Amino acid sequence: MSPRSATIPHGDAMPDLVALFGEAFPRGKGDVFMARAPGRVNLIGEHTDYNDGFVLPVAIDREVRVLGQRRPDDRVVVYSANFRRRVSFELDALGRSERQTWINYPQGVADALQRAGHHLPGMNLLLWGNIPPGGGMSSSAAVEIACMLVCEQLAGLRLEPREEALLAQRAENLFVGVQSGIMDQFISRLGRQGHALLIDCRSLEYEPVALELPGIVLGVVHSGVPRGLAGSAYNERRAECAAGVRLLRQYLPDIRALRDVRPEDFARLADLLPEPLRRRCRHVVTENARVGLAAAALRAGDIERLGVLFAASQDSMRDDYAVSRPEIDALVEIARAHGSLASRMTGGGFGGCTVNLVPEAAWEGFTRGVAADYPARTRRKPVIFRCRVVDGASLEQVA
Numbered sequence: 001m002s003p004r005s006a007t008i009p010h011g012d013a014m015p016d017l018v019a020l021f022g023e024a025f026p027r028g029k030g031d032v033f034m035a036r037a038p039g040r041v042n043l044i045g046e047h048t049d050y051n052d053g054f055v056l057p058v059a060i061d062r063e064v065r066v067l068g069q070r071r072p073d074d075r076v077v078v079y080s081a082n083f084r085r086r087v088s089f090e091l092d093a094l095g096r097s098e099r100q101t102w103i104n105y106p107q108g109v110a111d112a113l114q115r116a117g118h119h120l121p122g123m124n125l126l127l128w129g130n131i132p133p134g135g136g137m138s139s140s141a142a143v144e145i146a147c148m149l150v151c152e153q154l155a156g157l158r159l160e161p162r163e164e165a166l167l168a169q170r171a172e173n174l175f176v177g178v179q180s181g182i183m184d185q186f187i188s189r190l191g192r193q194g195h196a197l198l199i200d201c202r203s204l205e206y207e208p209v210a211l212e213l214p215g216i217v218l219g220v221v222h223s224g225v226p227r228g229l230a231g232s233a234y235n236e237r238r239a240e241c242a243a244g245v246r247l248l249r250q251y252l253p254d255i256r257a258l259r260d261v262r263p264e265d266f267a268r269l270a271d272l273l274p275e276p277l278r279r280r281c282r283h284v285v286t287e288n289a290r291v292g293l294a295a296a297a298l299r300a301g302d303i304e305r306l307g308v309l310f311a312a313s314q315d316s317m318r319d320d321y322a323v324s325r326p327e328i329d330a331l332v333e334i335a336r337a338h339g340s341l342a343s344r345m346t347g348g349g350f351g352g353c354t355v356n357l358v359p360e361a362a363w364e365g366f367t368r369g370v371a372a373d374y375p376a377r378t379r380r381k382p383v384i385f386r387c388r389v390v391d392g393a394s395l396e397q398v399a
């Protein structure tokens with residue numbers, strides 16, 4: 001394998017989606033709108049969002065596009081430009097599909113909007129994206145957010161961006177069946193170009209933190225490890241955190257979530273928790289503290305400190321939260337050996353991607369080194385993305 005074949009600098013180019021829409025729906029009538037929603041990379045703060053904690057993600061230049069037009073009936077017809085498949089559903093008979101799982105995202109969004117009391121018209125929808133699915137870059141949140149913006153426009157609704165993120169999360173929780181937190185939908189909707197967002201996942205207040213790291217490239221490496229049982233293991237971790245809170249409340253009656261447990265209190269009480277709850281809770285409490293420290297390091301442009309915090313986060317995900325994998329641990333080690341100054345797994349885990357901060361001058365060597373050493377150690381092929389940090393979702397009329 002040539003080293004270059006592993007690198008995708010700006011990704012699979014977008015086809016002419018307006019033309020494709022016309023071919024997919026030749027008899028469609030009326031205005032056509034197109035929404036764009038980006039994928040994300042979380043710099044730090046993993047598995048903290050559903051513990052009411054803090055996260056520090058960025059929106060990246062890998063995206064989903066959804067084009068939509070009203071129909072005169074109550075049907076939603078969805079064409080996937082990636083799978084070249086067409087599926088339809090009735091708005092008053094939504095049902096989760098076990099075979100065509102991609103259709104659960106637009107169905108879930110329609111379901112969340114209808115449950116919130118909104119009336120939706122029938123729609124022709126076309127979906128396209130270049131975020132690797134199942135890779136930990138939040139392709140599903142991007143589909144949900146892009147569908148949300150199109151549905152809203154076609155239904156004549158105007159929702160507040162945080163409300164949109166919450167409804168998209170509900171689609172994932174209720175319809176897709178993963179009890180995920182708010183991070184992915186939030187950053188896909190509200191991300192800001194050139195900035196990470198420091199999000200308080202309890203209050204949903206957030207603060208943009210400029211990515212002022214001159215000469216540093218944001219590199220994402222896909223491990224090639226499919227995230228397999230990620231959904232069920234994710235829900236299990238979430239339940240373990242809730243169990244930890246119930247036990248800790250005997251000693252700290254005021255806590256509502258692990259976010260409320262200070263690291264010094266946890267250190268004092270840790271021995272009272274059984275394993276594996278002790279390690280699970282320790283990850284969340286320490287990771288949550290690392291997010292604030294990382295935001296401060298980012299503001300100060302202190303890349304060395306970021307490297308230390310990323311390393312602590314990776315160790316904690318491997319040893320305490322048990323969501324890493326040997327391939328990911330190897331990928332982090334190899335990345336560091338080839339010039340990445342900060343490297344850790346990003347996203348839910350059990351496979352997926354690592355996030356890396358790599359000096360521009362070391363980038364070539366980094367891509368070459370990772371492309372050579374990672375397959376030699378794991379027999380898996382990495383895919384390397386050089387990412388730009390972009391704005392959150394937007395919508396325009398295209399026909």
Ligand code: GLA
Nearest residue numbers: 046047180181182183347348
């Ligand atoms: C997935 C979920 C997020 C978050 C991360 C872990 O991406 O969708 O809500 O919990 O895992 O940080």
